[in-house]
Amino acid sequence: MTPFSRIHIRKFVLLVLLGFTTMTFTSCVDEDEFDDTANGNFEALWKIMDEHYCFFQEKGIDWNAIHEKYQKQVVAGMSDDHLFEVCANMLSELKDGHVNLFSSFDIARNWSWHENYPNNYSDSLINKYLGTDYKIASAIRYKILDDNIGYMRYGSFQSDFGAGNIDQVLLEFAPCRALIIDIRNNSGGLLTVAEKLAARFTNEEILVGYMRHKNGKGHQDFSAMKEQRIKPSNGVRWHKPVIVLTNRQVYSAANEFVKYMRCCHAVIVGDQTGGGAGMPFSSELPNGWSVRFSACPMYDVNKQSTEQGITPDYQVDLTHEDFIRGRDTLIEFARSLVN
Numbered sequence: 001m002t003p004f005s006r007i008h009i010r011k012f013v014l015l016v017l018l019g020f021t022t023m024t025f026t027s028c029v030d031e032d033e034f035d036d037t038a039n040g041n042f043e044a045l046w047k048i049m050d051e052h053y054c055f056f057q058e059k060g061i062d063w064n065a066i067h068e069k070y071q072k073q074v075v076a077g078m079s080d081d082h083l084f085e086v087c088a089n090m091l092s093e094l095k096d097g098h099v100n101l102f103s104s105f106d107i108a109r110n111w112s113w114h115e116n117y118p119n120n121y122s123d124s125l126i127n128k129y130l131g132t133d134y135k136i137a138s139a140i141r142y143k144i145l146d147d148n149i150g151y152m153r154y155g156s157f158q159s160d161f162g163a164g165n166i167d168q169v170l171l172e173f174a175p176c177r178a179l180i181i182d183i184r185n186n187s188g189g190l191l192t193v194a195e196k197l198a199a200r201f202t203n204e205e206i207l208v209g210y211m212r213h214k215n216g217k218g219h220q221d222f223s224a225m226k227e228q229r230i231k232p233s234n235g236v237r238w239h240k241p242v243i244v245l246t247n248r249q250v251y252s253a254a255n256e257f258v259k260y261m262r263c264c265h266a267v268i269v270g271d272q273t274g275g276g277a278g279m280p281f282s283s284e285l286p287n288g289w290s291v292r293f294s295a296c297p298m299y300d301v302n303k304q305s306t307e308q309g310i311t312p313d314y315q316v317d318l319t320h321e322d323f324i325r326g327r328d329t330l331i332e333f334a335r336s337l338v339n
Contacts, residue, residue, distance in 0.1 A: 019253040020203040024289075031167075032267040036286040038083050038316075042074045045087055045101075045291055048283045054297045055096065055278060055307055063219075066093050073307055084108070084289075091291075097187075097251055098280040099318070102303050113274040114248040116164040120318045121184040121247050126153060126327040142172075149338055150176040151331070157189030157253045163235050166200060170236040180331065181261075187254025188276060198260035199233040201242060206230050208263045209306075210299040211279070225303060230260055242266045243334040252276035258310050259300055267337065268312040270330050275309040282338040 034044040046067050056063055070090040073075040074083065084101070088108035091099050101108040101221065134143040138161035141153040150173035173179055177277020198208070210225040244266050246258055258273055285291065299305055314333065322329040 006173045012295065029106070034286050037075050038078045039199055040072075040163050041083065041287050041289070042071065042087060045214055046071075046090070048285075048291060049091070049094075049217075052100075052214055052281065052283070052295050053094070053213075053293050054214055054222070054295050055094070055221045058297075058305055058307060059094070061094065066090060068242050078179060078229065080105075080287075082175065086168075087289075089198065096278065096294055097276050098250065098278050098292065098294045100292040102292070104288070109313050111232070113251060117248040117271065118317055119185075119247065120330065121249070122283045122289050122318065122323060122328065123329075125318075125326065126182070129328060129331060130325055135169075140169060142164070142169055144173065144176060145335070147339060149335055150179040150255065151182065152179065153182045155185060155186055157179060157193040157257070160190060160193050161196070163233075166197070167236045170200065170238055173238070176240070178243065179238060179244050180244040180334045181266075182246065182331070183250055183254050183257065184245055184247040184270065184330075185249045185256035186251075186257075187249055187274075188254045191253045191279075193255060194231070194253045194257035194260060195230060198230050198257060198264060199279045200237050201261065201264040201266065202230060202232050203237060203239075204232060206263050207301055209301055210303055212297055212299075214295050222253075222297070226298065229299070239339060243267050243337060245330045245334060246270040248272065248274045248309070250274055255306060255310060256258070256298065259306055262310070263301060267314070267334075268310070269316055269334050269337075270312050271307075271315065271317065272311050273309040277307040277308045 034040040050063055066291060070086055073086045084103055088101055091101055092110055095110060095112045097110055097113050099110060114174055130141055136140050138157040139156060143151050145151050207227055208230050209227055209228040212222040212225050213219055215223045244258060244261050246268060247270050250258060254275050255273045258268060262286050277298040279296035280292045281295040282290055282292045297305060316330050316333045318329045
């Protein structure tokens with residue numbers, strides 16, 4: 001059984017944010033010509049990944065051996081469905097949530113970075129803590145808990161927030177003794193959102209990590225490491241203790257946010273994040289299918305890859321006993337750190 005699942009989609013063009021700028025670039029790469037046959041499309045896909053995917057050595061993957069394994073399954077005249085399955089199974093060997101294969105009828109994706117781990121999150125518990133009188137600012141739900149600790153739930157970085165929105169949230173939290181930012185189940189979105197939010201928690205420009213670009217066809221052909229830095233926001237900034245709640249479904253841009261917040265002296269509570277430290281690019285096969293893949297690896301301030309996730313300061317799991325009693329173990333642990 002492949003860890004890829006398949007659902008219907010419409011074809012689209014992928015865009016990627018490069019570095020810590022606000023500029024966007026189409027994430028296409030030029031490829032050699034291959035025939036629009038089953039074998040031609042397979043070979044094109046294999047070569048695209050061979051020359052541009054960035055985590056072969058880190059993950060100990062023998063891409064040539066994988067080629068030999070799956071090329072045997074490609075036969076002339078095979079159906080598109082069958083070819084798609086073979087290609088998806090080959091890509092699943094990478095165990096990378098940023099690797100996708102898109103056709104006009106299916107999408108293949110990998111969820112192994114979180115599916116075999118405890119969820120450590122419950123919507124029903126979150127709704128109990130927020131009650132009916134919580135407030136909303138863009139994609140943020142927030143409330144002051146009864147022990148005068150601010151609680152902010154940010155479930156996705158797909159939606160940006162206005163500067164005035166986050167100003168209002170932090171001003172309302174001004175009387176609070178500490179702030180809990182809950183990003184569990186946040187599978188990412190826009191890096192600029194993660195950067196803008198983290199900028200509210202530092203008073204000086206700080207180094208938060210590094211990134212490299214693939215600059216050759218070899219598996220280890222990379223540019224020199226380039227610094228990632230966060231500059232303090234011109235808006236309202238938070239100066240009191242902050243605790244970030246995480247689980248395995250924290251991925252991609254949300255994974256980066258945890259990396260940034262650790263540099264802002266936040267305390268990380270929960271489970272190891274899911275990772276996803278390879279910024280994705282895309283390319284196209286002769287038959288029009290699109291493939292997305294990790295091409296720009298990112299690192300923490302110690303130049304260590306965060307592709308496999310970030311370990312919390314306190315490993316805390318949601319217990320069955322607390323769930324039955326209507327308590328969120330992670331939120332209560334965070335409150336205990338303050339109290």
